[in-house]
């Protein structure tokens with residue numbers, strides 16, 4: 001066997017072993033050999049290497065069914081840390097997890113500037129603070145994943161962010177000039193989908209619909225984020241559902257997000273109420289007080305949402321669709337309403353639910369990508385948290 005082939009197989013075995021340890025949380029060498037199909041000699045050599053790298057530890061079970069106490073292998077969670085960041089319209093969300101995905105700390109900072117340089121400098125300052133704080137651990141901060149509410153191309157460059165009007169910014173490169181650890185950039189919706197897959201449902205195929213000021217679709221196929229030709233796949237909010245409909249920021253008319261985003265819903269409810277704007281807190285109050293205008297607006301919204309979801313189901317025939325929204329968790333009945341309108345005989349899906357990770361989904365997904373990269377594995381499941 002060639003030397004290159006040997007190295008490749010060794011790396012594959014290492015990956016299989018780490019993924020199996022992660023999946024079982026605790027596993028004996030014998031079980032590991034059985035689960036992976038690798039022989040005892042390979043297991044011994046790989047496990048010794050991982051023990052040397054301090055990525056795993058051995059623990060003895062207190063109770064045994066008799067005979068020797070089994071020694072179990074577990075991932076050592078506190079030798080390195082992952083940083084997940086989401087740059088939203090009015091705030092930046094920071095989250096630190098250990099290598100097992102346990103949340104160590106989170107911080108949400110109000111941040112209203114649209115200046116690229118100010119944002120970049122603020123990120124550098126914060127990231128340096130976290131880097132210093134975790135520098136006492138063996139591997140320290142092992143990477144950062146940054147979710148952006150905008151278009152990110154296949155080279156991880158920011159093409160356009162509508163709320164701040166950033167165009168063609170290479171934030172990844174700018175940060176890599178300061179930090180030695182790897183930086184991952186993606187659209188927030190893609191990271192949300194990865195968060196659901198990593199921390200909520202262990203699956204290889206999942207769709208995640210994010211509904212806020214706009215609508216995006218994170219698509220994961222065969223464990224990978226599907227990004228399309230240039231990286232812009234999943235801009236589902238700009239699917240046209242009405243000819244000559246409402247004007248959209250993209251230049252078209254009748255886009256789905258002009259009817260079914262939370263922003264559109266709040267605008268419609270404000271109109272009903274004779275106001276110029278309406279806040280989510282007011283919707284919550286309306287729901288609590290069983291306000292008829294609020295409840296009928298929610299029903300109309302469910303209809304508009306179901307039109308797009310029907311189209312997504314017919315395009316993908318998905319196993320799992322997760323909807324990430326601020327409003328649905330406070331009014332879960334909306335899911336029942338939506339499902340009521342999915343009446344086509346072609347509407348085949350397994351599971352349609354709102355996100356239990358909620359506003360943490362993006363930063364958890366970003367952190368999951370960092371952990372996966374650090375451990376050199378292709379599949380990681382760390383949930384539920």
Ligand SMILES: [Zn+2]
Nearest residue numbers: 238248250255
């Ligand atoms: Zn549009």
